[in-house]
Amino acid sequence: MKAYVLEAVGQLAYRDIQAPQLHEEEALVEVVSAGICGSDIPRIFETGTYHFPTVPGHEFAGIVREVGAEKHRAMLGKRVGVFPLIPCMACEQCKRRAYEMCQSYNYLGSRTDGGFAEYVAVPVWNLIELPLEVGYDDAAMLEPACVALHAIRQVDMKDVNNVAVLGCGTIGSLIIQWLASMGVKQILGIGTRKEQGDLISGLAECVFCNCREKDPAGFVMEQTGGVGAELVFECVGSVESISNAVSLARAGGQVVLVGNPAGNIDLDKQIYWKILRRQLTLHGTWNSSFTKEEDDDWHIAIEAIRTGKIKPSGQITQRFSCEDLREGLEVLRDKTIFTNKVMISKAFYS
């Protein structure tokens, strides 16, 4: 089968490899759509995966073509989404089914072979069946959609009326879509390019601010009558953005830290003072919940896509065929043109 094999940092070879040998608890998934995640860029071009060679790609959906044991026969031919984290099932976090915080997990596309291939071996446990109304592109975006939902679920949204979202990339835009679907009255999106505002405004009701042109704290104060935002999602992970998140939160407000840090986070003393004096609550969030119950992030997201409450695929800005995946990576890496989600798909399925 064809696969993109990362052989060393920056060396991604598109070549024939042996199709995976299935263990009893695994299924062979034919990949139909695979999204490129922002984290794939440093993984492929800067830091590498945990070992070489590895097939990257952790956001994908497809069809079950083989199963490792007769007892999983019913899964054959099923359209599936994939939770990419393979928990150890033995640590304290796994015992209480908080698999996203597993202390010794495996991960499709970074620690073991993932979705930038024709076929992937996936534990049956990690599969979630898709209703017919959920297409493969949306299903390949379940992972980021669930990361976004998980961030929101760190907070009790009951009395929240206004929310600021710093960073309008894939996750920030998905958070905005979720907030709109939950009926949040005022959503303030803060990004760095006009196109981000145009894209998100077409998917959710939101007032956008380009922070290259206007100070985000000033913008939020203006929009909230000088009070500040009740809830802030920080989706960038830079000192500047985290400082802005603290500065534009109202007294008694909450900040959810979503963005992965690009380096050390060294906060100015005046910013730190604001956390204390405004009695802010800071939340961390990581990955998504997949307990296989109706109320986990993945079930909620599938239902929200099925009923049209959110449309993750609306954020796809570029599509490439499997043969042109490298081009997709370069688009996302070089950022010379506007991107939100770059999707690799097999055109003959929909």
Ligand SMILES: [Zn+2]
């Ligand atoms: Zn990702």
Ligand SMILES: [Zn+2]
């Ligand atoms: Zn564990």
